[in-house]
Amino acid sequence: MTLLKKLNKKYPNKKAFITGAASGLGYAFARLLADNGWSLYLSDINIASLEELRATLDGAKELHTFELDVSNKLSYERTVEAIRKNTSQIDLVVNNAGIGDGEFFQDYKSDLWERMIRINLMGVYYGCHHFVPWMIKQSSGTIINIGSAAGFMNAPGMSAYNVSKAGVYALSETLYHELKSKNIHVSVVTPTFFKTNIMSQAKGSQGFVNFAEKQMNHSTTNADEMAMVVLSKAASGVFQIVHPKEARRNYFFKKWFPGLVAKKFQEMLAKLS
Template sequence: MQIKRVFITGGASGLGYALAQEAAARGWKVCIGDRDTERGEAVLESLQRLQSDAFFMPCDVTRISDLEAVAKELQSRWSGVDIVVNNAGVAQVGPITETSISDWQWIIDINLLGVVRGCKVFTPIMQEQGQGYFLNVASLAGLLDMPNASSYNATKAAVVSLSETLHNELKPNNIGVTVLCPSFFKTNLAQGMRSSVPDMDKKVDKWMASSKLNAADVAKMAWQAVDAGKLHALPHREGRTAWYMKRFLPRSLYQAIVHKKAQSRTK
């Protein structure tokens, strides 16, 4: 198996770290970027036990200069990069009437523009190499439309659209794209979540804990989708079912199902 050179944003915890572990277990070279320097340095040793070339770089995806610094370092160490995982993200929950413009700006800057910056910085490198791959982490929320999550849904839907666009745009450059759209699974997303809904962090933790898949499962399925060159990767079976229902059922029937599901989750 060819050794890949992989860079992962938000790679110090949660899904990003699980993706890094799985990549390192495959024998691939891994660089994790994260704004949590302490956490990044703490987990590095475990990655290096799997792949000695693994390293960490401080990286805040809201600063394009950070991503440019990573790109420069990867060029110096590895002479390029094969796969860039735009994983860093945050959550915001609340009705449209209670979601401030500053919260919209915050989540757009990280969830959408963070992915845009990653693609913009690394596409020229991949074009010069004649090959490359983007794994963009969105969410099932980017394909569905659960109430009281307009800002989160919108940013993840934009990541889906961006990924689909680049899948077409970059094909002549031999650059592939997969957009990962998981449902709830145990991760640390709720830790930095902003919400105007009381006890939402506890509710999210409960939904995540009930998932049949954990971060390691999702990471393995994500890399399998990359191996297969799939554009859309939906790890959760119930997520795939919900997406099909949205696409093929009459809107009124789909909407009734969504509201029934939303009401059951508030209990």
């Protein structure tokens, strides 16, 4: 039996939909599920990269790919419609697609704010909007929303990102309570930086991009580890998945020593200014 035996046993049909599946954490989810014989419905805004990965996911029972900008309402509707034509069952939805960026509030343009909210928050909303009724009808399912430790650790220079991820957390917690009695589980993932390409579409300050990339380079956690931990904990019914170790440490200090966190942020602000 694999480490995902709980998830495989709970959902014998083993069908999953993943956004942002062409790279990073999304691809790690896809590869792990493919190795466990799942049928995969994978989407990404970069369809060329997604198609290039087909050969690496040959363990999947079925593999369907879709070009999807998660911030585009009509594009999302068309994607879901195409999936419905192929299957009547979706066991797992991973709302993974997202971007990272940073800049001081007064310097971050409003169009970039709106872009951040559309992708990171509305993209998750659209995934839930379309698949929650589907899962209610089939009386089962798991939704995993990829948030961030930034949803509870609101560092300076990241206002738009912080708000988008705090929104993902709030939506996830609401749905967790609303759907629990309907045999539908919701998890929200709140990691710190780990090795991925989340800053590839950043349009804010290069200083903040460099800071984020430095944090990722120093991390000992990669996307494969994150995917395994997340899927295993979601299968066990965990709501907030706090990983890696740094995320757990940050969560502890924010809850019990908020004054120390505030001091750390002031020190961080001084370095960035």
